[in-house]
Amino acid sequence: VSAATDDELMQQVRDGDAAPLAELFARHQVPLYNFFLRLTGQASTSEDLVQETFLRILRAKHTYRGQGQFKAWMYQVARSARADHYRKRWRETELPEATQDTLASQAPDASDEIELDQRHALVRAALARLPVEKREVLVLSRYQDMRYEQIAQVLGCTEGTVKVRVHRAMKELREHYLQLTRDKVS
Amino acid sequence: MNCEQAIERHAMRLAGESAGDDLELRAHLDSCAACRETTAAYALMWEDLGELPDATPGPLLQARFDAMLEAYRHGTRAAQDHQVGWGTRFGAWLESWWPRRPAMQLGMSLALLVVGVGLGAGLQGRRLQIDALRHEVQSTRAMVALSLLQQRSPADRLQGVAWSARLEDSNPQVLEALLATLDDDPSVNVRLAAVDALSSMHESIRVREGLVARLPRQTSPMVQIAVIDALVQLQESNAMDAIRKLADDSHADPAVRERARWAMQKLTS
Numbered sequence: 001v002s003a004a005t006d007d008e009l010m011q012q013v014r015d016g017d018a019a020p021l022a023e024l025f026a027r028h029q030v031p032l033y034n035f036f037l038r039l040t041g042q043a044s045t046s047e048d049l050v051q052e053t054f055l056r057i058l059r060a061k062h063t064y065r066g067q068g069q070f071k072a073w074m075y076q077v078a079r080s081a082r083a084d085h086y087r088k089r090w091r092e093t094e095l096p097e098a099t100q101d102t103l104a105s106q107a108p109d110a111s112d113e114i115e116l117d118q119r120h121a122l123v124r125a126a127l128a129r130l131p132v133e134k135r136e137v138l139v140l141s142r143y144q145d146m147r148y149e150q151i152a153q154v155l156g157c158t159e160g161t162v163k164v165r166v167h168r169a170m171k172e173l174r175e176h177y178l179q180l181t182r183d184k185v186s
Numbered sequence: 187m188n189c190e191q192a193i194e195r196h197a198m199r200l201a202g203e204s205a206g207d208d209l210e211l212r213a214h215l216d217s218c219a220a221c222r223e224t225t226a227a228y229a230l231m232w233e234d235l236g237e238l239p240d241a242t243p244g245p246l247l248q249a250r251f252d253a254m255l256e257a258y259r260h261g262t263r264a265a266q267d268h269q270v271g272w273g274t275r276f277g278a279w280l281e282s283w284w285p286r287r288p289a290m291q292l293g294m295s296l297a298l299l300v301v302g303v304g305l306g307a308g309l310q311g312r313r314l315q316i317d318a319l320r321h322e323v324q325s326t327r328a329m330v331a332l333s334l335l336q337q338r339s340p341a342d343r344l345q346g347v348a349w350s351a352r353l354e355d356s357n358p359q360v361l362e363a364l365l366a367t368l369d370d371d372p373s374v375n376v377r378l379a380a381v382d383a384l385s386s387m388h389e390s391i392r393v394r395e396g397l398v399a400r401l402p403r404q405t406s407p408m409v410q411i412a413v414i415d416a417l418v419q420l421q422e423s424n425a426m427d428a429i430r431k432l433a434d435d436s437h438a439d440p441a442v443r444e445r446a447r448w449a450m451q452k453l454t455s
Contacts, residue, residue, distance in 0.1 A: 019259075
């Protein structure tokens with residue numbers, strides 16, 4: 001395992017040594033896979049997109065400017081790979097209905113021991129019901145450990161716009177969460 | 187601060203950087219039970235969201251990445267070797283044109299500078315840059331596909347076929363490699379995948395001709411049926427003779443003959 005930062009490794013890749021890309025892949029494949037999985041709900045598509053992202057990183061290496069921004073740059077590449085994937089296939093970017101049903105069906109049963117699991121199932125189902133652009137901003141914020149400034153860089157907008165989007169996404173998530181709770185109770 | 191502003195600010199603090207204490211928000215929450223309840227629910231939901239476990243990708247992802255990286259490095263080395271040979275030849279050719287007299291050299295340099303500036307200005311279009319990038323991605327995919335198609339492992343060759351099918355424009359080298367795979371590959375699965383990849387390149391005349399020419403050479407019934415289906419899908423009427431021969435061939439598998447008769451009906455209707 002290398003002690004070099006992501007930025008240093010990517011600069012080596014940019015300068016013609018492809019080997020450090022393996023270390024970058026080792027560090028980021030799981031978060032990147034989960035980023036795609038939470039947006040698409042499809043494991044095989046998510047694996048394809050991780051592979052595609054790293055291929056694009058290799059090809060676009062000369063456009064990398066450094067300055068410690070590898071993660072934001074990688075997610076820009078990842079978003080572009082996902083957008084092209086769906087543009088090519090003319091599919092909706094919503095999670096498949098089956099995934100939503102499965103997730104929703106894991107919800108409550110009135111026992112204290114499994115209360116936490118129930119809440120997790122509910123929040124997962126609520127997340128799956130969000131439109132993809134709202135889900136994306138929450139996923140970047142909650143799971144990819146990114147600050148507003150970095151998210152703004154990834155999405156190509158201002159920090160203020162990110163704050164508004166996050167708030168709207170949380171509000172809608174909360175509405176779905178409450179709706180799911182009501183559905184299960186009734 | 188009203189209730190809506192308080193909830194908004196609380197949500198943004200949850201998701202963003204909590205820089206210090208927000209006295210105004212705290213004062214509002216101290217005095218408003220409804221907002222306290224709502225913000226507590228938001229906080230719990232945010233916490234639950236964070237506790238959802240990460241999924242682990244399958245082991246094949248690592249194997250695919252390793253194959254891609256190795257293929258890329260192999261392709262880059264091959265390209266560098268090619269460039270050295272080409273560069274040497276180009277240098278010798280250039281030297282033969284280069285004037286010997288200093289005054290002429292200066293004149294030639296100025297002329298080249300003018301031509302270079304003109305060309306550079308003409309190439310500064312964003313569209314050109316995007317096209318160039320797209321081309322690079324495509325050429326890398328082609329390079330990876332070609333390298334994988336030459337591997338010993340059938341799984342790698344299958345990956346190579348999959349990469350070929352993802353090319354936006356059919357690359358002549360990849361196309362020939364796929365046709366060669368259909369001819370010679372010892373694995374039926376790889377040959378079947380090659381047929382699928384070729385049929386996705388339906389605009390190429392070379393693909394249509396290649397599939398027609400290769401139908402009589404196939405020995406596996408499954409591959410024969412796949413080629414017949416591809417030719418029907420491409421509505422390739424030139425395949426009629428080859429398909430008819432197969433339908434009339436008493437040594438051919440009954441399922442293949444049946445499929446050939448079906449294909450003849452489809453192509454004549």
